[in-house]
Amino acid sequence: MRQPRDCLGLPSPFRQRGRYAAQLGALALCLALIAVPWFGSAFYTELAAKALVLSIFAMSLDLLVGFSGLVSFGHAAYFGVAAYAVALLTPRSGAASLWIALPASIAAAGLCALVIGFFVLHTRGIYFIMVTLAFAQMVYFVFHDTAIGGGSDGIYVNFRPDASLFGFKPFDLGDALHLYYFVAALALLTYLLLARLLRSPFGRALMGIRSNEHRMRSLGYPTFRYKLAAFTLAGALAGLAGFLYAVLYGFVTPELMAWNQSGNVLLMVILGGMGTLLGAVMGALAFVGMQEAFSNLTRHWQLVMGVVIVLAVLGLPGGIARLPARIRNAIAGTAGKRGRDG
Amino acid sequence: MDIASLLIQVLNAVQYGLLLFLVASGLTLVFGIMGIINLAHGSFYMLGAYLAFALTALTGSLLLAIALGVPLALAFGAALEWLLFARLYRRDHLEQVLLTYGLILIFEELRSLAVGDDVHGVAVPSLLSASIALNKTLSYPVYRIAVSVVCIAIAAGLYLLIRRTRLGMMIRAGSHDRDMVQSLGIDIDRLYRVVFALGVALAALAGMLAAPISSVFPGMGSQVLIVSFVIVVIGGIGSVWGAFLASLLVGFADTFGKVLLPDFAGLVVYVVMAIVLLLRPEGILGKKAAP
Numbered sequence A: 001m002r003q004p005r006d007c008l009g010l011p012s013p014f015r016q017r018g019r020y021a022a023q024l025g026a027l028a029l030c031l032a033l034i035a036v037p038w039f040g041s042a043f044y045t046e047l048a049a050k051a052l053v054l055s056i057f058a059m060s061l062d063l064l065v066g067f068s069g070l071v072s073f074g075h076a077a078y079f080g081v082a083a084y085a086v087a088l089l090t091p092r093s094g095a096a097s098l099w100i101a102l103p104a105s106i107a108a109a110g111l112c113a114l115v116i117g118f119f120v121l122h123t124r125g126i127y128f129i130m131v132t133l134a135f136a137q138m139v140y141f142v143f144h145d146t147a148i149g150g151g152s153d154g155i156y157v158n159f160r161p162d163a164s165l166f167g168f169k170p171f172d173l174g175d176a177l178h179l180y181y182f183v184a185a186l187a188l189l190t191y192l193l194l195a196r197l198l199r200s201p202f203g204r205a206l207m208g209i210r211s212n213e214h215r216m217r218s219l220g221y222p223t224f225r226y227k228l229a230a231f232t233l234a235g236a237l238a239g240l241a242g243f244l245y246a247v248l249y250g251f252v253t254p255e256l257m258a259w260n261q262s263g264n265v266l267l268m269v270i271l272g273g274m275g276t277l278l279g280a281v282m283g284a285l286a287f288v289g290m291q292e293a294f295s296n297l298t299r300h301w302q303l304v305m306g307v308v309i310v311l312a313v314l315g316l317p318g319g320i321a322r323l324p325a326r327i328r329n330a331i332a333g334t335a336g337k338r339g340r341d342g
Numbered sequence B: 001m002d003i004a005s006l007l008i009q010v011l012n013a014v015q016y017g018l019l020l021f022l023v024a025s026g027l028t029l030v031f032g033i034m035g036i037i038n039l040a041h042g043s044f045y046m047l048g049a050y051l052a053f054a055l056t057a058l059t060g061s062l063l064l065a066i067a068l069g070v071p072l073a074l075a076f077g078a079a080l081e082w083l084l085f086a087r088l089y090r091r092d093h094l095e096q097v098l099l100t101y102g103l104i105l106i107f108e109e110l111r112s113l114a115v116g117d118d119v120h121g122v123a124v125p126s127l128l129s130a131s132i133a134l135n136k137t138l139s140y141p142v143y144r145i146a147v148s149v150v151c152i153a154i155a156a157g158l159y160l161l162i163r164r165t166r167l168g169m170m171i172r173a174g175s176h177d178r179d180m181v182q183s184l185g186i187d188i189d190r191l192y193r194v195v196f197a198l199g200v201a202l203a204a205l206a207g208m209l210a211a212p213i214s215s216v217f218p219g220m221g222s223q224v225l226i227v228s229f230v231i232v233v234i235g236g237i238g239s240v241w242g243a244f245l246a247s248l249l250v251g252f253a254d255t256f257g258k259v260l261l262p263d264f265a266g267l268v269v270y271v272v273m274a275i276v277l278l279l280r281p282e283g284i285l286g287k288k289a290a291p
Helices: A012-039 A042-067 A076-089 A098-120 A126-145 A176-199 A201-211 A213-218 A223-249 A259-272 A277-297 A301-315 A319-332 B003-034 B041-059 B062-083 B093-115 B142-164 B166-176 B178-183 B188-214 B220-235 B240-260 B268-279
Strands: B131-133 B139-141
Touching: A012 A042, A012 A176, A012 A277, A042 A176, A042 A201, A042 A223, A042 A259, A042 A277, A076 A098, A076 A126, A076 A223, A076 A259, A098 A126, A098 A223, A098 B268, A126 A259, A126 B093, A126 B220, A126 B268, A176 A201, A176 A223, A176 A277, A201 A213, A201 A223, A213 A223, A259 A277, A259 B093, A259 B220, A277 A301, A301 B093, B003 B041, B003 B139, B003 B142, B003 B166, B003 B188, B003 B220, B003 B240, B041 B062, B041 B093, B041 B188, B041 B220, B062 B188, B093 B220, B131 B142, B139 B142, B142 B166, B142 B188, B142 B240, B166 B178, B166 B188, B178 B188, B188 B220, B220 B240, B220 B268, B240 B268
Parallel strands: none
Antiparallel strands: B131 B139
16 A cells, blocks of 8 residues: 555545545534533433434444444444443442543453454454344343343442542533533544544554455454454443443443344444444434434334335445445546455 | 253253244345345244234134245245345345344334234144143143144255255255356246245244244344344354254253253353354354355
C-alpha cells in the first residue's frame, strides 16, 4: 500500500475533502448534542443520553464488523457483563466509587471478550457469526439461570456511582445534567480514541486483515493476535456503554445481553454504514429515533422495524454492505471488485 | 439415580436430541447447499407449533393437524424462497443475517397479532396418551416414544433421500459446485426451492411434534434456533450426519446437565460447544476448509 489511505479507505486526493465533510458533520453533531439539555425536556435529554450510550456501543462493534471484517452477533454480552459489574459493585446502602466501578466494569467486559475471543477467533465466516451468538447466549444463561445477579428478574442499581476523589467532587452523576454531559464526553472520547487507533499501524493492520488475511499473515503479521486485541478492545468499549446504560437507567436484567440486543446493535452499524465511525453514531441515533417513533405508533413497532429491514436489504442492489464500497469505487473510479470473504 | 429414572432421562435425552435434529438438519442443508445463514429458521419451528395449536383446535386432532400442517409448511417454504431467499444467494453473509433478522421480528409480531402472547397447551392425541409403567411409581408417556420413532423414521428417510435418490444426488452435487450442476442442465433454482421448502417443513414438523410436550409460547423459535446453531457448529456445517450426532450429543448434554448440575443447566451445551471448537474448529464431521 504505497498510497496513504485514511480510515474511510479513500486514496489521498480524496482524503482531505472526505475529512472536511466528516469533521464538519461531527462538529454539527457535537453542537446539537451539547444543546439538547437546553432545548429538550428531561425526557428528551434522557433519550439523547441513551442514543449516545448506544453510539458508543455501535462504534465498538464497528471496530469489528466494519474495520476488521469480523461479524460478531454476540456483542450484547460484553455490554451486559459491564452493566452487571456496576450493579454488583454497588453496595446496598450507598454508592460505589466511580473511579473503581468504571474501570472494573470495563475490565470485566474486556476480560470476558478476551476469553470468548480466544475461542471464536479460530472460526471465520458463517461459523464466526453463529459461534459469537452461541457464546453470548451462554453468558446470558449465566446471569439468567444462576443467582449471581438476581436471576431472570435482574437487579437495581439504587445509587449512581460517586465521583468524589480524595474528598473533592468534580461532578455529581445523580444530577441529570451532569450525567448527560458525562455520557456525552465519554462518547466523544470513544470516537477520538477509535479514530486515532484506526489511523495507527494497528488500525491499518486490522483493515489489511479485513481485505486479505492470508496476505497479512504472509507479510508476517500475527493476525490472530491482532484480531484478539481488536475483539478485546471492542468488548471493553461495549462494556463502557453497558456501564453507562446501567448508571443511566439504574436497572439491569439478562435481557440486556439477549440475542436481539446483539441484532439491534448490528443493525445500527449497518444502518449507518459500516466502516465509518460517524456512520455507527448516525445508525445509533437513527435506531433510537425509529424505535421512539414506531413505538409511539403501535405496540407492534418491531413489525414496522422488521419490514424496514427487509425492504432495505432487498431494495439496495448489491446490498447495504456493499454500498460504501460502491460509492468509494465510484469516487475513485476503480471498478475493481474485491470480495471481502473470498 | 436408579435404573428406572436413568432410563427416563436417557429416553428424554434421545427424544429431545432427535427433535432438535429435525430443526438442525434443515438449517445445515440450507447452509451447506445454498450457502445461506438463516436466522429465521427458528421461526419455522414456532410456526409449526402454532399451526399445531390452531389446526388441532380446528380439527380436534393433532394427527390431522400434522397431516394438514406439513403441506402448508412446504408451500410456505417454497413461497418464501421464491419471494425472498432466492434474492440472497449471491449476497454477503451480513445481508443474509440482516434480512433474516428482520424476518424474525416480522414473524414474532405477526404471531403476537394473530394469536396473542399467551402460553397455549396442545392435547396429546388420545391414541398416544397412555403411559408405560416402568416400576411402581415411575411411568413414561407413549407420546414421547412415538415422537422419537417418527424422528428416527424421518432421519432414515432423509438419509435414503440424500444417498439413494436422484434428487439426493442433485442435492449433493449442488452443495459441491453450483455452477457445474447448472451447466449440466439441472434446474438449480428449483432444486434450491425444494431444499428450502424441505428445511421449513422439517422445522415446522418438529414444532408440531413438540407442541404437546413443551406447549406453545412466544420466543420458542429463538430458543431452538440458537441450540440448532450450536448443533450445526458441533456437527460441521452442511453435514446432515454430523448434525445427527451433534443433536444427540446436545440432547444428552442438556438433559443430564439439568439433572446433574441444575444450577448451570443452561450452560452445559455451550461448554460442550467450546470444547468441540477447541479440539476441532470445523466441527465433528466438517470439512477442513471452513467456508
